[in-house]
Amino acid sequence: MVENHLKSTAKTKKIYSNSCTMASSKTYTIVVKLGTSSLVDEVTREPRIANMSLIVETISKLRRQGHKIVIVSSGAIAFGMKRMGLSKKPSKLAAVQALASIGQGRLIGLFDDLFRQLDQRIAQILITRNDIMDFTQYRNARNTLNELLDMGVIPIVNENDTLSVAEIKFGDNDTLSAITAGMIHADYLFLMTDVQCLYTDNPRSNPDAEPILLVDKIDDLAVKTDTESGAGSQVGTGGMTTKLIAAELATNAGVTTIITLSSQPYYILDIVSNIQTSEDKHLTIDEQIKQMKIDLAANKIPLHTRFLGLPRDTQIKSDRKFWLLHGLKTKGALIIDQGCFNALTRKNRAGLLPAGVIDVIGNFHESECVSIKVIPTRHSPLSEAIDVGHCRVNYSSAEIKLIKGLQSSQIESTLGFADSEYIAHRDNLAFPPVVTSSSDSLASLAI
Numbered sequence: 134m135v136e137n138h139l140k141s142t143a144k145t146k147k148i149y150s151n152s153c154t155m156a157s158s159k160t161y162t163i164v165v166k167l168g169t170s171s172l173v174d175e176v177t178r179e180p181r182i183a184n185m186s187l188i189v190e191t192i193s194k195l196r197r198q199g200h201k202i203v204i205v206s207s208g209a210i211a212f213g214m215k216r217m218g219l220s221k222k223p224s225k226l227a228a229v230q231a232l233a234s235i236g237q238g239r240l241i242g243l244f245d246d247l248f249r250q251l252d253q254r255i256a257q258i259l260i261t262r263n264d265i266m267d268f269t270q271y272r273n274a275r276n277t278l279n280e281l282l283d284m285g286v287i288p289i290v291n292e293n294d295t296l297s298v299a300e301i302k303f304g305d306n307d308t309l310s311a312i313t314a315g316m317i318h319a320d321y322l323f324l325m326t327d328v329q330c331l332y333t334d335n336p337r338s339n340p341d342a343e344p345i346l347l348v349d350k351i352d353d354l355a356v357k358t359d360t361e362s363g364a365g366s367q368v369g370t371g372g373m374t375t376k377l378i379a380a381e382l383a384t385n386a387g388v389t390t391i392i393t394l395s396s397q398p399y400y401i402l403d404i405v406s407n408i409q410t411s412e413d414k415h416l417t418i419d420e421q422i423k424q425m426k427i428d429l430a431a432n433k434i435p436l437h438t439r440f441l442g443l444p445r446d447t448q449i450k451s452d453r454k455f456w457l458l459h460g461l462k463t464k465g466a467l468i469i470d471q472g473c474f475n476a477l478t479r480k481n482r483a484g485l486l487p488a489g490v491i492d493v494i495g496n497f498h499e500s501e502c503v504s505i506k507v508i509p510t511r512h513s514p515l516s517e518a519i520d521v522g523h524c525r526v527n528y529s530s531a532e533i534k535l536i537k538g539l540q541s542s543q544i545e546s547t548l549g550f551a552d553s554e555y556i557a558h559r560d561n562l563a564f565p566p567v568v569t570s571s572s573d574s575l576a577s578l579a580i
């Protein structure tokens with residue numbers, strides 16, 4: 134069945150590429166993530182210039198339709214390897230970082246050469262987690278991106294590999310693209326990859342693997358990602374696993390996330406125009422699935438997966454909350470019980486007091502970000518602790534170990550000072566949205 138879809142998609146390639154010149158008045162902010170394998174040949178490591186040209190044409194068309202576009206592009210290390218004639222990625226970190234600095238210039242140079250042919254301006258943004266450690270810096274990064282978009286420029290973002298070490302790395306560009314999309318409150322995130330969509334299993338090894346069209350609750354997904362596509366390609370670092378993590382992160386911020394084929398970049402045009410039409414109809418989720426199946430059968434859209442952004446009432450709207458949850462890297466954890474968790478998440482929520490903390494894991498300093506983990510009762514084993522959110526602490530791990538379980542009035546006599554009555558102020562607490570499925574509609578395509 135999957136094969137039939139692959140064949141029918143190949144046959145109708147032309148129709149897709151010609152079907153999307155219709156401009157719509159509704160415009161979106163769209164983040165497009167391009168992995169290394171979209172830009173560099175896996176075997177020869179040469180730039181895939183033809184594919185890059187298609188990407189550039191597609192994105193320029195979207196710009197002319199009035200959409201605001203940010204590209205998150207990998208490829209610096211692979212371009213650097215090619216430039217230096219290396220066939221294997223060095224194991225030494227400094228060598229990889231040096232290659233990234235060699236390759237990034239060539240990568241952005243090639244993008245600029247191609248976009249220039251279509252009079253489209255671009256900008257380069259290189260970022261590490263260090264650059265957004267402070268909330269003011271995070272907002273500055275967002276303001277700069279928005280300013281570029283308002284100027285009609287396409288920002289091209291990549292991790293600043295040359296300067297980032299493990300502690301300050303985003304890790305992979307799927308995650309970076311989701312953080313970028315959440316940061317600028319994008320409408321859509323396109324994760325371009327080497328498979329058409331998300332399948333229930335690896336379609337190359339399991340003929341019964343089914344395509345998944347629409348996901349409204351990622352937690353309900355029953356897919357196997359420890360597969361060929363889950364592990365990522367020869368030239369990239371991501372795979373399907375990082376795409377699912379990115380999709381969860383972005384959809385929590387209300388960004389609908391789409392997985393589609395990177396070798397056919399113009400599919401983005403068809404998908405965007407299809408979304409514009411279906412949005413106007415205000416369909417329920419089950420109706421959207423039905424409509425997608427009809428549109429697929431009529432070759433109006435290519436096979437792809439849509440992860441719906443959470444609705445306004447449940448999505449993370451606050452920039453500060455998104456930054457606490459996804460901008461900062463956690464350094465350790467605080468264990469609390471269910472009663473304390475309820476107090477932290479109720480409507481008029483409290484800050485985290487020393488009395489609420491049962492245990493401390495890891496070493497961290499004041500002002501760092503830590504995970505909050507809940508155990509059912511004070512006496513439950515730590516192995517039952519579940520990650521529920523993040524907070525930025527007013528005290529170090531060593532200090533919290535001394536004051537945990539105490540009243541705030543005892544902080545000064547215990548530590549010799551009391552900077553705050555709270556371990557974490559309520560403005561420095563963030564919990565991801567709790568999502569309940571609006572239907573049983575995790576849909577796999579079965580025509």
Ligand SMILES: N[C@@H](CCC(=O)OP(=O)(O)O)C(=O)O
Pocket residue numbers: 167168169170206207208209210211233291292294304305306307365368369370371372
């Ligand atoms: N920042 C690195 C790529 C990191 C990355 O996530 O790669 P990929 O899995 O190809 O998206 C680079 O430019 O080479």
